[in-house]
Amino acid sequence: xxxxxxxxxxxxxxxxxxxxxxxxxxxxxxxxxxxxxxxxxxxxxxxxxxxxxxxxxxxxxxxxxxxxxxxxxxxxxxxxxxxxxxxxxxxxxxxxxxxxxxxxxxxxxxxxxxxxxxxxxxxxxxxxxxxxxxxxxxxxxxxxxxxxxxxxxxxxxxxxxxxxxxxxxxxxxxxxxxxxxxxxxxxxxxxxxxxxxxxxxxxxxxxxxxxxxxxxxxxxxxxxxxxxxxxxxxxxxxxxxxxxxxxxxxxxxxxxxxxxxxxxxxxxxxxxxxxxxxxxxxxxxxxxxxxxxxxxxxxxxxxxxxxxxxxxxxxxxxxxxxxxxxxxxxxxxxxxxxxxxxxxxxxxxxxxxxxxxxxxxxxxxx
Numbered sequence: 001x002x003x004x005x006x007x008x009x010x011x012x013x014x015x016x017x018x019x020x021x022x023x024x025x026x027x028x029x030x031x032x033x034x035x036x037x038x039x040x041x042x043x044x045x046x047x048x049x050x051x052x053x054x055x056x057x058x059x060x061x062x063x064x065x066x067x068x069x070x071x072x073x074x075x076x077x078x079x080x081x082x083x084x085x086x087x088x089x090x091x092x093x094x095x096x097x098x099x100x101x102x103x104x105x106x107x108x109x110x111x112x113x114x115x116x117x118x119x120x121x122x123x124x125x126x127x128x129x130x131x132x133x134x135x136x137x138x139x140x141x142x143x144x145x146x147x148x149x150x151x152x153x154x155x156x157x158x159x160x161x162x163x164x165x166x167x168x169x170x171x172x173x174x175x176x177x178x179x180x181x182x183x184x185x186x187x188x189x190x191x192x193x194x195x196x197x198x199x200x201x202x203x204x205x206x207x208x209x210x211x212x213x214x215x216x217x218x219x220x221x222x223x224x225x226x227x228x229x230x231x232x233x234x235x236x237x238x239x240x241x242x243x244x245x246x247x248x249x250x251x252x253x254x255x256x257x258x259x260x261x262x263x264x265x266x267x268x269x270x271x272x273x274x275x276x277x278x279x280x281x282x283x284x285x286x287x288x289x290x291x292x293x294x295x296x297x298x299x300x301x302x303x304x305x306x307x308x309x310x311x312x313x314x315x316x317x318x319x320x321x322x323x324x325x326x327x328x329x330x331x332x333x334x335x336x337x338x339x340x341x342x343x344x345x346x347x348x349x350x351x352x353x354x355x356x357x358x359x360x361x362x363x364x365x366x
Contacts (some may be wrong), residue, residue, distance in 0.1 A: 031253030069094030170355030235293030254341030285325035
């Protein structure tokens with residue numbers, strides 16, 4: 001088993017790991033909600049909305065990668081992806097030896113990005129996705145403008161190559177530190193972090209969920225989707241207890257928790273004072289000294305509680321400069337994609353058991 005340090009990125013809105021790409025170290029956002037590994041190359045063209053071309057520094061990437069692959073470029077195949085927040089990237093594919101924590105996967109398929117609509121942090125150079133091959137973003141041809149989501153060319157992401165080549169057991173786990181001054185936490189490849197073996201875990205099956213507009217995603221595992229028993233919240237303003245029968249995605253690349261609008265509204269009504277819906281940001285906000293309710297996600301009969309410290313986003317990244325309010329950690333999703341992001345993951349040890357198609361969670365006490 002290999003343990004890797006997580007570091008904060010994007011003002012605490014994401015977490016990152018270091019990878020070795022062709023003998024050089026790059027810091028990449030760690031994302032269980034996507035599958036591709038990409039780095040921005042040295043001559044990356046940064047764009048903004050309306051296709052205005054900017055200087056490379058405008059994307060605020062960290063160290064930029066070379067624009068060639070030591071192990072060869074893949075001809076007649078292009079990389080193209082749009083993330084849920086609207087960030088958009090395209091580039092070329094090739095092969096490179098990629099190591100994480102000294103664990104090397106030779107000849108890994110990787111994208112070098114040559115065009116990016118991206119809001120970086122001056123530290124991270126790209127992103128590494130740990131989700132299933134059904135979510136990979138390789139398309140035939142050299143023109144991303146004509147890519148068809150139903151024509152993707154699946155390949156094995158880094159984590160699946162590490163597993164299929166018997167480099168690690170078919171499991172990885174996250175133990176993200178909690179609090180504003182945390183150092184990041186740990187990613188364990190092939191097991192659990194050493195300090196987390198004696199915790200009590202609850203388990204639940206992974207489910208195939210047709211949430212991705214990709215060929216094969218409706219019949220194969222894609223996201224790490226689970227079906228919780230329900231959600232509960234209580235505070236001085238009352239209580240809520242809702243059963244559920246729908247999938248939610250466990251996603252380290254998303255900051256907040258996104259739930260059905262009715263549940264999100266009921267939870268936000270229990271803040272003291274109640275959170276307010278702000279149409280301009282399409283989100284719930286509150287006073288930055290508001291008191292959040294106690295909130296739990298119930299999985300296989302076990303209540304996993306989210307610290308009140310995570311239910312109100314404070315600091316520069318969590319404040320709305322227009323209103324002066326702070327964003328709630330619980331937001332509505334109107335497209336049916338419900339997500340347990342870092343607001344949840346900071347409170348648990350999460351084991352992604354690919355071999356048994358399960359997830360295991362334990363309350364992480366600090």
